[in-house]
Amino acid sequence: MKEQLAVPKAEFRSYYGKQILKTPVWNWMIAAYLFSGGLSAGSALLAAGADLTGRTRLRRVSRLGALASLLASMYFLIGDLGRPERFHHMLRVAKPSSPMSMGTWILGGFGPGVGLAAVAELMPPRLRRTRLGRVADWAARPAGLEAAAVAPGVASYTAVLLSQTAVPAWHEAxxxxxxxxxxxxxxxxxxxxxxxxxVSECGPARRMAVTGAVLEVAASRTMERRLGLVAEAYTTGRPHRLRQWSEILTVGGAAGAVVAGRRRWAVAASGAALLAGSALQRFGVFEAGVASTKDPKYVVVPQRERADARAEKTQSGRSTTR
Known part of the structure; x- marks a missing residue:
């Protein structure tokens, strides 16, 4: 006969409901860094495709956008370090087990290619006809292709960086x-x-935008369904509002990319919506992480569930060996 408990099993949360984890000291600049770094990676990849297919104006816009957003991301990152003059210390070692170290080296490999490709676009016509200009034009394509090869790492390493912290909403995701x-x-x-x-050269940009939007929304919805309790950090409060607007703008921008035709204003409006949606997604994820550190249940309940699952697995293993 199963033993009956005299009192209900206690559900420990934390000491008087006190916060268990410290809230990240990062401010909005880190969320802006997440967005601008992703924009730089996406623009570099698009620029390489435009270069290979002869779309010179799309190539120019994307190369310059990749450089501008990379410089912005570095400004946001270094500005939030507290001691920006010590940034170079991060390049003294390469530690494969550290997402921060690997991310620094990924950016180190990405930046020169982006910069050289963009400088070639900025050269005035008279300078292009000189020996220096011809050398820059010759080097721009391999530099842009190198940056495009590293771009997926730039786009995704910040997600690995966040998920390696103890912040529940980031770690569980x-x-x-x-x-x-x-x-x-x-x-x-x-x-x-x-x-x-x-508009005449926007075809690759539109296809890339739609593909990225589908992946983003699908992965975001899957994350919300499978995270369990921690999903509340993403689906309530300010993070939910940010990510809700992100999805509305991203889906609307992707739909506009498909149906806008050759109407310049519609294509531009769809592009602006996609940019805004991407930015709100990064800010929403950032805010969800901050919110998840303030409620102890996001720390304690998943820990207890994992401990119970391990105990049940151990007990079942003992039962089968008897």
Missing amino acids: HPYLPFVFTGSAAASGGGFGMLLAP
Whole structure:
């Protein structure tokens, strides 16, 4: 006969409901860094495709966008370090087990290619006819292709970086965040091209934007369904509102990319919506992580569930060996 408990089993939360984890000291600049880094990666990938297919104006817009957003991301990252002058210390070692170390080296491999390709676009016509200009034009394509090869790592490594922290909403989402961030990067890169490039050359940008939007929304919805209790951090409060608007703008922008035809204003509006949706996605994920550290249930309940699952597995293993 199963033993009856005299009192209900206690459900420990935390000491008087006190916060267990410290709230991340990062501010909004880190969320902006997540967005601008993804935009740079998406733009670099689109620029390489435009270069290979002879779309010179789309190539120019995307190369310059990749450089501008990369510089913005570095500004946001270094500005939030507290001691920006010590940034170079991160390049003293390469530690494969550290997402921060690997991310630093990924950016180190990405930046020169982006910069060289963009400099070639900025050269005035008279300088292009000189020996220096011809060398820059010759080097721009391999530099752009190198940056495009590294771009997927730039788009996704920040998701790995977040998921390796103790923040529940980020740590529990580690199987899904790389797909959310990669899709968001592709959607924003395509959206940037749609916003500024001529409609006649926007075909690749539109296809890239739609593909990225589908991946982002699908991965985001899957994440919400499978996270269990921690999903509340994404589906309630300010993070929910940010991500809800992100989905509305991303889906609307993707739909506009499909049906806008050759109407310049419609293509540009769709591109702006995709950019805004991508930014709100990154801010929503950031805010969800901050919110999840303030309620102890997001720490304690998953820990207890994992402990109970291990105990049940051990008990079942003992039963089968008897």
